[in-house]
Amino acid sequence: MNFAEQLPVLPIITPLVMAPVTLLLPKGRAPWAWATLASWLTFAACVFLLREVSASSAGFISYHLGDWAPPLGIEYRVDLANALVLLLVSGIASLVFPFAYRSVQLEIDERQSSLFYGALLICMTGLLGVTITGDAFNVFVFLEISSLSTYALIAMGARRDRRALTASFNYLVMGTIGATFFVIGIGLLYQATGTLNMADLHDKLAGNHSRVVDAGFAFIVVGMGLKLAMFPMHLWLPNAYTYAPSAVSAFIAATATKVAVYVLIRFLYSIFGFDFSFMGSAFTFVLLPLGLAGMFVASFVAVFQDDVKRMLAYSSVAQIGYMLLGLSFATVEGLTASLVHVFNHALMKGALFMAVACVVLRAGSHSVEAFAGLARRMPFTTWAFILSGLSLIGVPLTVGFISKWYLLQAAFAAGHWYAGFLIVASSLIALLYVGRIVEVMVLREPAEEGKYAIPARDAPLSMLIPMWIMVAANIYFGVNTELTGEIARRAAEALMMVAGGAP
Amino acid sequence: MEWFDFVLERYNYWIVIILMMTGLYIVFARGNLVKKIVGLNLFQTSVFIYYLTIGKIAGGTAPIYVGGELDHGGGHGEEAPGHDAPGHDAPQGSDASLHETPEGASDHVNDLFGGEAGSDKIANDFASNDLKETLKDFQAQGAAAPTGGEASLHTPPEGVDGKIANDAFQNIKKPESIEFSIGDGHEAGANSLADAVHQASEVIYTNPLPHVLILTAIVVGVATTAVGLALAVRIREAYGTIEEDELEVIDNVAEFGEEARARAEGAAS
Amino acid sequence: MIDANLAIPLALWAPLLGCVLIWLLDKSPNLREAATLVTGVILLGLAITVFAAVGAGERPTYELIQVIDGLPIAFQAEPLGAMFGLIASGLWLVNSVYGIGYMRGHNEKHQTRFFMSFAVAISAAMGVAFAANLFTLFIFYEVLTLSTFPLVTHYGDEKARKGGRIYLGVLMATSIGLLLPAIVWTYAIAETTEFTPGGIFTAHMDAVGPIAGVLMGLYAFGVGKAALMPVHPWLPNAMVAPTPVSAFLHAVAVVKAGVFSILKIAVYIFGIEFLHETGASQPFMWIAAGSILLASAIAMHKDNLKARLAYSTVSQLSYVTLGAMLATQMGVMGGAMQIAAHALGKMTLFMCAGAIYVAHHKSLVSELRGMGRVMPFTFGAFFLGAMSIIGLPPMAGSWPKFFLMVGAADAGQLAIIAVLMISSILNVIYLLSIPIQAFYMKPAEGDAKPQGAEGEGIKWGALKEAPILCLAPPMLTAFGAFLLFFFSGHLYDYLTPLMGGVHG
Structure with missing residues (x-):
């Protein structure tokens, strides 16, 4: 067996096989170390995969699962777009796992810790699977694998706050409805074409304008909209992110919705394409206005939150608006901006939620009060928060700026200049809510007594190092866009080519 | 009464839609968490039924291999009327492809065996590894051949005709029959193998793929239900209730103090 | 090198x-x-x-x-x-x-x-x-x-x-x-x-x-x-x-x-x-002109010395903007020179304000009467700085004002010239009054003894100046503003490439 030939399946197989093993390991460090190893191996596989795809002449790698040829067999089809997302998900995971140890020690019952790591690995598997697969039904299966483990992971936050249970339950209901809508859509497409392979679907859908396909399209967009928390279907998200264990928040905030956005892009561009009659109106009348509305409403709500995690959660909803906006321009620039923002936003939100996790570890809370005067108590955490917060606002030399630049450029190039101004206007709201927290951290006096009085001790190194790697990535990719911008552009060009130009 | 026929002929879809809406309504309208889960189940079940209904072929048997003996060839033509009669199934175009494709397949198998007939080794290999190879070639042919059938299958204005057979999955079925036939063919020789393949292809099976998909979906649904119920249990342990509005009041009281309860009661009355 | x-x-x-x-x-x-x-x-x-x-x-x-x-x-x-x-x-x-x-x-x-x-x-x-x-x-x-x-x-x-x-x-x-x-x-x-x-x-x-x-x-x-x-x-x-x-x-x-x-x-x-x-810059030329006058007017009402200087800055900055918006060679030249001249002048004023605060903890203009006799060096520097800002020779600030007026004349905007003149008069009122009051008026009775803690500084007879590190820099920059008046020709030559080939 040639290693290189089997490469595409490794990111799925490795964590999937290693996950159950965590349950068999003795309590203590072992499950954590094992899971971390799994995430690193996966990350390595994804790095190799990206290099391979980048070098391949066809622009994609097709892997036939079990050697059953597509369109009957399940195909893993890796092109630049999903190689980038794979790299992102596994990269975030490889930082979150080492980071999680101390945080999990505090927040999760020790008896559950091996279950926790197992579930987190499964969740990662699911997200990677959704991304890598070239089979529409397979997307649903992996989506549910990741969602189910996410429900369980969020519910584990109940040890600190019982509201995690209701949050998880609501997420379960909404998530299941979303997934079921999605699967109905797949069923309709299958009924119309008789195939589930994405590439094949695209071929067979060409010239097929029946109402079945229209209905399938609607179901898929709504279903994915629920999964990616498209405004106004975002109601499950703030609670889920707020009450989940800190490490879980950091992981899912950085990856889960991004993967859903990727799936939406994949379905819209690679399967339906501009040949499909609904595309134009879906962009103009659904995705664009909803993206804009989400940007503003959610940002605005974020300003008034007294809980930092909840604030960041609302900010996530707003940032998803940017991604939707980018892809709804239906141009190479817009799609590039969307993909770049998927990557960049994961970096900033990952770093921010990690900083919050550090605060929770020391101050025991994620309400704004707990952040008072942290600059003096936890300088490294504070700086990590400030830098990634600046990135969220879109200050130059950070990834946030790159995202904003691409988006603005796409907006102006596509003639949506009003959208350009709305983008910057909404990032000014981000300035408000990030600035509010930073001011509390830097300029407020730390509490001397009461429950938020904490000793001047920063987070342990096992948390600081991964967090600062993430912050460094925020700056590195803000200066050097060779990986993100370049690959995203090539991926966008390939996607547009398949989709067949602007409508 | 054309519209009446039109509606009636699609009774299976009506069932699906009614179930789906009932399920969704329960999810949103009921405050009891367990009832919500029940509603969710109903909703998912409607989708299962929908998948099964699109996989059904009139006159098709369950997609379980029945062997070469079962002779259904005669009934085939009768049970597949033209597609101008709505509500009935596999239109003629597909009919043609049903016949044609297997022919190609058996030819192919013949070719394959033609050169090295009598060799036991080949039969053995064929039964194991080469099946996939055959399948690949087969598809290559099959994909090219039945385009006509496909067009007629999927382009009727209301392409929703549920019980339509699907080319690709006809194809899946046939290789299966090849595999079994080969077992016999090992003794009987290459010709009888071809005969068996030919005979087996006369049997009409319901499209197996939706069944497989729905098996997967059922597993997912069961898992979701289990997690949901487990959460409901945990919520009851933590809050002492599984009524949504009561949960909300408890949370508000915990956060804002007793006035929240008074407000909630005021709003209720 | x-x-x-x-x-x-x-x-x-x-x-x-x-x-x-x-x-x-x-x-x-x-x-x-x-x-x-x-x-x-x-x-x-x-x-x-x-x-x-x-x-x-x-x-x-x-x-x-x-x-x-x-x-x-x-x-x-x-x-x-x-x-x-x-x-x-x-x-x-x-x-x-x-x-x-x-x-x-x-x-x-x-x-x-x-x-x-x-x-x-x-x-x-x-x-x-x-x-x-x-x-x-x-x-x-x-x-x-x-x-x-x-x-x-x-x-x-x-x-x-x-x-x-x-x-x-x-x-x-x-x-x-x-x-x-x-x-x-x-x-x-x-x-x-x-x-x-x-x-x-x-x-x-x-x-x-x-x-x-x-x-x-x-x-x-x-x-x-x-x-x-x-x-x-x-x-x-x-x-x-x-x-x-x-x-x-x-x-x-x-x-x-x-x-x-x-x-x-x-x-x-x-x-x-x-x-x-x-003519894209025309509206903004008027906004800049309005900004010049309005900020000067506000500055006159400020008793806090630093606030007065701040509004003076708002006004002076609009000179540069105005120069750019005039869209003439001389306007650009005036704007560019204003950057240099204003930097030296305003630097002097602010450092003087700081020196006064360090030595006497005073920050209101009304408290400064008669202070010139206690801090002659500081107020001397302040006087020179104010002259430069206003645009009186022999200080650097006079040249940019001159070029701006030429630029405005080139552009045919006579109203702008009037604005510049009014602004200079306002500057005289709110800036020059400070050192003059400090030197020629007697301190008010209540202010004879500065209340609160005495600041640090050099004491020499009746004089009480700020520490040398606070005193020398403003004097240096005031002198710089004086020198720049005579070297403006060189600066003009240096900046000539800015004007490109356009003859306005």
């Missing part, structure tokens, strides 16, 4: 290195201050190198990295930038000396953080000065905003928080909300943001023509640091900071970076000719 091409990156990195040194030397204040000063001297040397090279007709360049395709972080020194770099680095050195005296005289807390922020800010100012394209300029513009934020909120109390909030809020809101879209729009149209002599829009007349006014507006208000009314509130509100910071904001870097950007955009992005033809 080192190569000028190398001097640019060094000028960026030297202050950052200094910043790290300051941090490392946190425990020994003397060494820490030495690090600041050594950095300042090196930086000045580098700026002079670049200045000389540009004077010799060279255009030193340096490219750091290609961020996005066609958008490098790149630097190129041209006359305006070299002049700004020289002024900023020279005044930074002076300001550092003064800052050390002030901070020690005041026993301020967090001095390490203070000088670190200063070092980062001057690095950013250098980046703005030498930026070769709008993209680079924007990056360093933002870094400048952020690095001065800790300076503005230095005291950390409720007042400082409020001031800081407005400072950061207005500057970030304008830069992200208006300037960034303007830059991206420019890039979307012209596919470059390179500063090019003659402007980059001339080749895209069809695309830019209809929206030139809108774009110009985005730039004029987007560069919040130029404090064109109504985006000026950050400037008076930043007065909560210690005086060296005010001096830094008003004279050394921040507002200068703002008007410098406006000039650069007018000259190298739009091009004077383009502006002249399209």
Whole structure:
């Protein structure tokens, strides 16, 4: 067996096989170390995969699962777009796992810790699977694998706050409805074409304008909209992110919705394409206005939150608006901006939620009060928060700026200049809510007594190092866009080519 | 009464839609968490039924291999009327492809065996590894051949005709029959193998793929239900209730103090 | 002497290195201050190198990295930038000396953080000065905003928080909300943001023509640091900071970076000719004129010395904006010279205000009567600085006013000349009255003995001046403003390439 030939399946197989093993390991460090190893191996596989795809002449790698040829067999089809997302998900995971140890020690019952790591690995598997697969039904299966483990992971936050249970339950209901809508859509497409392979679907859908396909399209967009928390279907998200264990928040905030956005892009561009009659109106009348509305409403709500995690959660909803906006321009620039923002936003939100996790570890809370005067108590955490917060606002030399630049450029190039101004206007709201927290951290006096009085001790190194790697990535990719911008552009060009130009 | 026929002929879809809406309504309208889960189940079940209904072929048997003996060839033509009669199934175009494709397949198998007939080794290999190879070639042919059938299958204005057979999955079925036939063919020789393949292809099976998909979906649904119920249990342990509005009041009281309860009661009355 | 091409990156990195040194030397204040000063001297040397090279007709360049395709972080020194770099680095050195005296005289807390922020800010100012394209300029513009934020909120109390909030809020809101879209729009149209002599829009007349006014507006208000009314509130509100910071904001870097950007955009992005033809800058010329008068009027009502100086700055900055918007050769020349002249003059005034505060803890204009007899050197310097700001010979400030008037005449805007004259009269009233009252009026009875703690300083007979480190720098800059009056011809020659081939 040639290693290189089997490469595409490794990111799925490795964590999937290693996950159950965590349950068999003795309590203590072992499950954590094992899971971390799994995430690193996966990350390595994804790095190799990206290099391979980048070098391949066809622009994609097709892997036939079990050697059953597509369109009957399940195909893993890796092109630049999903190689980038794979790299992102596994990269975030490889930082979150080492980071999680101390945080999990505090927040999760020790008896559950091996279950926790197992579930987190499964969740990662699911997200990677959704991304890598070239089979529409397979997307649903992996989506549910990741969602189910996410429900369980969020519910584990109940040890600190019982509201995690209701949050998880609501997420379960909404998530299941979303997934079921999605699967109905797949069923309709299958009924119309008789195939589930994405590439094949695209071929067979060409010239097929029946109402079945229209209905399938609607179901898929709504279903994915629920999964990616498209405004106004975002109601499950703030609670889920707020009450989940800190490490879980950091992981899912950085990856889960991004993967859903990727799936939406994949379905819209690679399967339906501009040949499909609904595309134009879906962009103009659904995705664009909803993206804009989400940007503003959610940002605005974020300003008034007294809980930092909840604030960041609302900010996530707003940032998803940017991604939707980018892809709804239906141009190479817009799609590039969307993909770049998927990557960049994961970096900033990952770093921010990690900083919050550090605060929770020391101050025991994620309400704004707990952040008072942290600059003096936890300088490294504070700086990590400030830098990634600046990135969220879109200050130059950070990834946030790159995202904003691409988006603005796409907006102006596509003639949506009003959208350009709305983008910057909404990032000014981000300035408000990030600035509010930073001011509390830097300029407020730390509490001397009461429950938020904490000793001047920063987070342990096992948390600081991964967090600062993430912050460094925020700056590195803000200066050097060779990986993100370049690959995203090539991926966008390939996607547009398949989709067949602007409508 | 054309519209009446039109509606009636699609009774299976009506069932699906009614179930789906009932399920969704329960999810949103009921405050009891367990009832919500029940509603969710109903909703998912409607989708299962929908998948099964699109996989059904009139006159098709369950997609379980029945062997070469079962002779259904005669009934085939009768049970597949033209597609101008709505509500009935596999239109003629597909009919043609049903016949044609297997022919190609058996030819192919013949070719394959033609050169090295009598060799036991080949039969053995064929039964194991080469099946996939055959399948690949087969598809290559099959994909090219039945385009006509496909067009007629999927382009009727209301392409929703549920019980339509699907080319690709006809194809899946046939290789299966090849595999079994080969077992016999090992003794009987290459010709009888071809005969068996030919005979087996006369049997009409319901499209197996939706069944497989729905098996997967059922597993997912069961898992979701289990997690949901487990959460409901945990919520009851933590809050002492599984009524949504009561949960909300408890949370508000915990956060804002007793006035929240008074407000909630005021709003209720 | 080192190569000028190398001097640019060094000028960026030297202050950052200094910043790290300051941090490392946190425990020994003397060494820490030495690090600041050594950095300042090196930086000045580098700026002079670049200045000389540009004077010799060279255009030193340096490219750091290609961020996005066609958008490098790149630097190129041209006359305006070299002049700004020289002024900023020279005044930074002076300001550092003064800052050390002030901070020690005041026993301020967090001095390490203070000088670190200063070092980062001057690095950013250098980046703005030498930026070769709008993209680079924007990056360093933002870094400048952020690095001065800790300076503005230095005291950390409720007042400082409020001031800081407005400072950061207005500057970030304008830069992200208006300037960034303007830059991206420019890039979307012209596919470059390179500063090019003659402007980059001339080749895209069809695309830019209809929206030139809108774009110009985005730039004029987007560069919040130029404090064109109504985006000026950050400037008076930043007065909560210690005086060296005010001096830094008003004279050394921040507002200068703002008007410098406006000039650069007018000259190298739009091009004077383009502006002249399209008339895109006309509305903003009137806004600048209004800003000049309104800010002067407000300044007259301010009793707090620093607030009065702040509004004076708002007014004076609009001279530069006005010069750019006149879209004539002489207007641009006047604007460019105003940057230099105002820097020296306002620097002097602020440092005098700080010296008074250090020595006597007085910050209201009404308290200063008769103080001239106690602090003759300080008020002497203040007098010279005020003369320069007003535009009276033999101080540097007279030349820019002259060129602006010529520019306005060239453009046929006689009303602008009237505005300039009224403004000068207002300046006389609110600035010159201060030293005159200080020298010729008797102190009010209640103020005879300054209440509160006596500040530190030099006592010599009846005189009580600020410490030497606070006293010498304003005298030096006042003298500089005096010298510049006589060397303006050289400066004029130096800046001539700015005017391009247009004859207005």
